[in-house]
Amino acid sequence: MPDRSFLSWPFFEERHRGHAEDLEAWCAVNLPVDHHDVDAACRRLVRMLGAAGWLLPTAIDPDTPAPLDVRKLCLTRETLARHDGLADFAFAMQGLGTGAISLFGEAHHKEWLRKTRAGEALAAFALSEPRSGSDVANMDMTATRDGGFYVLSGEKTWISNGGIADFYVVFARTGEAPGAKGISCFLVPADTAGLSVAERLEVIAPHPLARLSFADCRVPASAMIGKPGEGFKIAMSVLDVFRSTVGAAALGFARRALDETISRTASRKLFGAPLMDLQMVQGHVADMALDVDAAALLVYRAAWTKDAGAARVTREAAMAKLYATDRAQSVIDKAVQLHGGDGVRKGHIVESLYREIRALRIYEGASDVQKVVIARQVAGAA
Numbered sequence: 001m002p003d004r005s006f007l008s009w010p011f012f013e014e015r016h017r018g019h020a021e022d023l024e025a026w027c028a029v030n031l032p033v034d035h036h037d038v039d040a041a042c043r044r045l046v047r048m049l050g051a052a053g054w055l056l057p058t059a060i061d062p063d064t065p066a067p068l069d070v071r072k073l074c075l076t077r078e079t080l081a082r083h084d085g086l087a088d089f090a091f092a093m094q095g096l097g098t099g100a101i102s103l104f105g106e107a108h109h110k111e112w113l114r115k116t117r118a119g120e121a122l123a124a125f126a127l128s129e130p131r132s133g134s135d136v137a138n139m140d141m142t143a144t145r146d147g148g149f150y151v152l153s154g155e156k157t158w159i160s161n162g163g164i165a166d167f168y169v170v171f172a173r174t175g176e177a178p179g180a181k182g183i184s185c186f187l188v189p190a191d192t193a194g195l196s197v198a199e200r201l202e203v204i205a206p207h208p209l210a211r212l213s214f215a216d217c218r219v220p221a222s223a224m225i226g227k228p229g230e231g232f233k234i235a236m237s238v239l240d241v242f243r244s245t246v247g248a249a250a251l252g253f254a255r256r257a258l259d260e261t262i263s264r265t266a267s268r269k270l271f272g273a274p275l276m277d278l279q280m281v282q283g284h285v286a287d288m289a290l291d292v293d294a295a296a297l298l299v300y301r302a303a304w305t306k307d308a309g310a311a312r313v314t315r316e317a318a319m320a321k322l323y324a325t326d327r328a329q330s331v332i333d334k335a336v337q338l339h340g341g342d343g344v345r346k347g348h349i350v351e352s353l354y355r356e357i358r359a360l361r362i363y364e365g366a367s368d369v370q371k372v373v374i375a376r377q378v379a380g381a382a
């Protein structure tokens, strides 16, 4: 049984505790799903999560808008990740892909949220490019005004849900100013002429992922989310919300690795006694538990700070993502070691966690970028 004592921490309110318990019960019955065909599995997961109401926190309600509940987003990702990495992915992309709409969209953009929150449409966030992943302000893709339209030209890559999304939130250079101040954000339906999947990308933990091509892709000016030149700020604001949730997913993977290790070391006998009787094993388990609790504190500190009304949580979110993903990698590596040969055996849960965790130190801002962000924030505050 996973440790649930963190739910009594003062970061949470009763609605969060109830949500975590209800979701845990749902996951125990419905997850994991068959991942044999990842596209089909993702579509199915979005439908299942939507039908059960679990996607409601991913975006604001267009009828009664209230701020996103970041603690709920984090608790959901942590719980789903503990049961099924692909379920966490499916949930997370509905949030990241609609974040710009929730935070900056007009009523006509928000119509999409009815479908994404119900699991009837899939969303995607298209920011990275072949030449600019970490250096967002340096993007090449352009959006040129032509009467009542913008014409988008260029490429986006590493786009999660690429190939299966119903729409993409796309960032492109509109040229109001050089660098960060000359980028705008657009909502582009997947069936827009000129938008195509240039390449599907395969990674160590399979997820729908693609490189997209935009060849004179024409969208109405009303497709712009926010104002001309606000795209960089919009992207960063979305990442400020969702980076803590990446930390939460890492936390879920780490908790699962710790739980598996506790069961394993209690039942597996070595030198005539359970593995857990060996002090060296106890040392590893203690380090794992410490990493899990410290990561949880940073993740829920960031989520609580945002929910408490902070205008920016750049520093808190960067710390949560950096620390939780890095420590989860270490926790899972120890779990593999303590599982011996089973830890690297294809299909074993610990082996899949080992593959799942790695990308989290890269996407939504690599660990190295988080350090730059934290250092700037700390220096700025000094």
Ligand code: COS
Pocket (backbone or CB within 6 Å): 127, 128, 133, 134, 135, 136, 137, 180, 232, 233, 236, 237, 239, 240, 312, 314, 363, 364, 365, 366, 369, 372, 373
């Ligand atoms: N929220 C709101 N505004 C923000 C912001 C945030 N979190 N971060 C920066 N801004 C604003 C800044 O205040 C600045 O505006 P002013 O000049 O008016 O003050 C403007 O945006 C430019 O900021 P900055 O000078 O920091 O831009 P940089 O190009 O130096 O940004 C980093 C560098 C590395 C921080 C940024 O490009 C980044 O986060 N990269 C990682 C991107 C990423 O996560 N990629 C993965 C893709 S998603 S899978």
